[in-house]
Amino acid sequence: MNSIYTIKEALLKLEHFCAYQERCHGEVVSKLYSLKMTADEIDTIVVQLIEHNFLNETRFACSFARGKHRMKSWGKIRITNELKARQISSTNITLALKEISIEEYESTFENLAERCWDSIPEKNILKKRKKFCDYLLRRGYESHFVYDKAKELEQK
Structure with missing residues (x-):
């Protein structure tokens, strides 16, 4: 047995780990590997965490x-x-x-877009547009939203 912790100790440690903030299975498994737990012990602990509702994908x-x-x-x-x-x-x-309402999503996008457009000091409109679009696309917004908003802001 090469683990530093018993299953009971590791389970307790992981219950605190999961209670502190929501975790995905991957985070829990890698935490258990870092505690030098074996694959069988990890399976046992993960099942217990799911059964006791500490872990819920x-x-x-x-x-x-x-x-x-x-x-x-x-x-x-x-x-x-x-x-x-x-x-x-x-x-x-x-x-x-579905947790994000359409109204909240659109309002966040509008606020972010306005803030971003106003914060880009670029004089060349094409460069400004590129920086604006790149930023919002990197943030994960749909391209049609981004390009439509860029056109709208250019008209101002």
Whole structure:
């Protein structure tokens, strides 16, 4: 037995880890590997965390989507890609994106776009437009929103 912790100790440690903030399965498994747990022990602990509702992929996805949209103003594309990178199922990703109301999404996009456009000091309108579009696309907003908004702001 090469683990530093017993299953009971590791389970307790991971319960605190999951209670502190929502976690995805990948984060929990890598934390357990860092605690030098064996694959069988990891499986046992993950099952227990799920049974006791410390680990819930749907809850994680919804909380992640809400938080990244509200705090970091990420768009749906970026949120989707980040959740996919964490091996979250497409069903859970769809549910998570429903957590963001259309009104809230559009209002966040409008505010971010206005702020971004006003903050770019570029005189050349083509360069300004490129910087504006690149920024919002990187943030994960849909291209048709971004390009329509760029046209609208150029007219001002």
